[in-house]
Amino acid sequence: MYRKKRQVLPFLLPGLAGLLLFYVAPFFGGIWYSLTDGSFENTFVGFRNYTAVWQNPMFQLGLKNTLELSLICAPLLFLLSFVISVVVNRMRPAGSVFRNTALLPYLMPSSAVLIIWLLWFDYGGPVNHLITLLGGSRIEWLQGASLRFPVVLLFLWKNMGFCIVIFLAALQAIPVSLYEYATLEGASFPRQAFTITLPLIVPSAFLVFILCWVNAFRIFKEVYFIGGAYPDEPIYTLQNYMNNMYSKLNYQNVTTAAYSFAVIVFVLFGLLFWLQSRAQRGLS
């Protein structure tokens, strides 16, 4: 550990200056925008922008969909990658082949495989074929409420591998003897996963959960590719609203919507951090 304080400056300054210039300073400066009316005199209007934006049906729709989609995607992504990691961890080398395969989509550009996605979910496509073979009836995947399904699946396809890699890294640090003891005691495999494994990897699992959620909030690429800039109502996200406002040069609404969302995000993550620290104390 270096104690010569002055030597830290050349390392820290470029990054710090950039963060201040592009993120921190304008973040606080932008609060002023959200409190003025955007006219030539830029009159102070208090919270009037906020009440207007909150009553805007498109904002409500975008916010509702973004929250709903993230509530579907984040827990699903988390649980799926946890279960798969626990299983994969128990079978090497086949397991590491699977892990490496699952990581590949993370690096793939989604727009390149989009066409395949549209083919799969076509009304006469393989997914519907499979459903009818299993005795169900065809679904119009690319319209209305069922649009969410391909969107969520594309998201999972892309993000699962990275979560599995983080989980597996944490799982490998657990001593094998714990499982041997549990097996002697007669604990079943799923029971071991939730009573031994999960508590031991709480810190990493928490990070994965947060990352899942941050990524799920960003769910837009998938929507944009499948639904375009003006998608059907069930997948109209907050980002669509912001982009439309931005292209209309309505900065007041853009900043107001962004800060409203920031408050929600901070409250949510604050709550999660609080729960995690309580859970950790409870365990130790």
Next chain:
Amino acid sequence: MKQMSGLRLRILQGVLMILALVLLLPIIQTFLYSFSSIDEMKVFLKTRGSYDTTRWMEAHLIPNVVSLEQYYQILITDNTVLRLFVNSAMYALMIMAGQAVIIPAMAFGLSRFRFRGKNVIFFGIILLMLLPFQVTMVPNVLTLRSLGLTDTVWAVILPMWFMPFYIFLIRQFMVGLPNELIEAAEMDGAGTFSTYLRIILPVCRPILGAAAALSFADCWNLVEQPLTYLAARPDLQPLSIQFNQLARENTGFEFAGATLYILPALFIYLFFQEDILSGITLTELK
């Protein structure tokens, strides 16, 4: 590790292998389709989009006749895809060059020095990391506008130089490095800067490789930033947001173009795969 009984293990392995195949299928399909002739693809793609319940889309996996027609079209007759490909490569290169200078240095400053305000800065970086793009785009836009950089390539490049997630990732790795490493270097009379260049950076190879690969994935798949900042300049947009439009309008672009588009990502994956795995494993992620 508990050994599972033979049969259960076989079944689980089978399930995993099928899942792996499904995960790879979009990439394999794209690759296979790219070698069929344009007319064959036109006929095949016409069978979709029908809502006639008595008909199915044509089942098709392997081209009837292997042809390089699609590649001839995107590489020689029409250079639109190539031009956008160059745009994408330019963004990836410019963003990653800046990140390489700024991010590891900042992670080093935040991990191996003791000074006042360090924890405040680190906490701020974590907060920024949690904010989704919908929120951070606002401060970015305000600064870009007052610098007059909107509708230029810099609007996309500059904010990406300071991605908080990579600062966090590399910092977590550097925190875990043994102190002896630095003490030994100091004993040899090495200055801070040469210790950083000659000792710290080489030791951090796995996490730097991992961060580079992950960051490349971001850059190659840029959607939100160019869509917002470069809405008025389609000529500056990368392949990621124009590809679908192009593919819809020109049969033959979608598969050969996609293959071309996937290839660099595939190389990066193969080249940095070990780094991603060992880098993440060795990092204290909590």
